[in-house]
Amino acid sequence: MKYIFKLFSARYIETIGSFLLIKELIYVLTGSERLENFSNYLVFGVLPVIVCIIALLRKCFFTDYSIEETDSKISLSFGNILKKTGIIIIPVNQEFDTFVGDGIVSPRSLHGKFINKFYKNDLTTLNALIDTELQKQQVSFTPRPNKTKGKQKSYPLGTCVRIEKKNKIFILAALTTFDDSCHAEPINKFHRNEFLSKIWAWIRSNEEPNDIHFPLIGSGNSRMKGTSQEKYRAIVDSGIAEISQAKTFQTFDITLPFCTFSKYEEFDEYIRFKALYKEISNPDQINIGTETN
Structure with missing residues (x-):
């Protein structure tokens, strides 16, 4: 269980960092103010968790x-x-x-x-x-x-x-x-x-x-x-x-x-x-x- 938690935590932090970087790049390149309203719970919650689960499942099987x-x-x-x-x-x-x-x-x-x-x-x-x-x-x-x-x-x-x-x-x-x-x-x-x-x-x-x-x-x-x-x-x-x-x-x-x-x-x-x-x-x-x- 320790390794599963370690793997999940590492993927979670990496995914949040990637999402924040993508968000900032899109904002800089497009100047779109709509990204300011981009829901934080998607960046810090739902999307990273989904990515982590997929990564973990892949590790589990192959x-x-x-x-x-x-x-x-x-x-x-x-x-x-x-x-x-x-x-x-x-x-x-x-x-x-x-x-x-x-x-x-x-x-x-x-x-x-x-x-x-x-x-x-x-x-x-x-x-x-x-x-x-x-x-x-x-x-x-x-x-x-x-x-x-x-x-x-x-x-x-x-x-x-x-x-x-x-x-x-x-x-x-x-x-x-x-x-x-x-x-x-x-x-x-x-x-x-x-x-x-x-x-x-x-x-x-x-x-x-x-x-x-x-x-x-x-x-x-x-x-x-x-x-x-x-x-x-x-x-x-x-x-x-x-x-x-x-x-x-x-x-x-x-x-x-x-x-x-x-x-x-x-x-x-x-x-x-x-x-x-x-x-x-x-x-x-x-x-x-x-x-x-």
């Missing part, structure tokens, strides 16, 4: 920057990533479970929201699509006969399954692993970076240039260690590294939930810096998707 020496852009947005178009990354568990609830897939997770929105009454089709993709890729799996709920085949971290639905491309990417009692196990930064690296490698090999949208990976029930800032920076850095080497997409977008908007200023400053300088903190150790902070 900010983008061109990345130096490339044809790509990086953007930061807030809202529902499932409403985006292009390629949408959906972190899922390594068993590719599809049953929402009963301690398997949380309805509050992006995984659960994806299933409920697009396949709630058609899990048979979704399961068939997932199985077909995994068989086509000939991905090895680990049997989980002692897992008490859900599917009993576990696939490697970063395994990707492509699902097309309503002119959107969803990449279901295996992240979370469960113990036999269906409790999510912790994910450290090394697993996080390996996960990001495998997503980029898969996209590079299988997708045409397109807009790509990442959620704030690890913000739900995946038990990924680290702050939201650390997770955000890891995603940004992996995308910048990919753009610098492969340039396989048009706009690289990170879509965040509205509950993180209080950190907008910090998030925005980070992508603006990266778009301009494409700086990697540890260039000797960088791999696409590797943590760089």
Whole structure:
């Protein structure tokens, strides 16, 4: 809320100054005395507030920057990533479970929201699509006969399954692993970076240039260690590294939930810096998707 108030106040002062300057210029150039009666409540009240609200709403939904020496852009947005178009990354568990609830897939997770929105009454089709993709890729799996709920085949971290639905491309990417009692196990930064690296490698090999949208990976029930800032920076850095080497997409977008908007200023400053300088903190150790902070 502090940042929202700060942004609103700054825009309000700037807008009043601009309106007063325009008013004086028109008066000087035209000599029109009618401007003397120009209502102060429009200058100091209604118009600045309208401008500020528009500016704030734009910030809430979309900010983008061109990345130096490339044809790509990086953007930061807030809202529902499932409403985006292009390629949408959906972190899922390594068993590719599809049953929402009963301690398997949380309805509050992006995984659960994806299933409920697009396949709630058609899990048979979704399961068939997932199985077909995994068989086509000939991905090895680990049997989980002692897992008490859900599917009993576990696939490697970063395994990707492509699902097309309503002119959107969803990449279901295996992240979370469960113990036999269906409790999510912790994910450290090394697993996080390996996960990001495998997503980029898969996209590079299988997708045409397109807009790509990442959620704030690890913000739900995946038990990924680290702050939201650390997770955000890891995603940004992996995308910048990919753009610098492969340039396989048009706009690289990170879509965040509205509950993180209080950190907008910090998030925005980070992508603006990266778009301009494409700086990697540890260039000797960088791999696409590797943590760089």
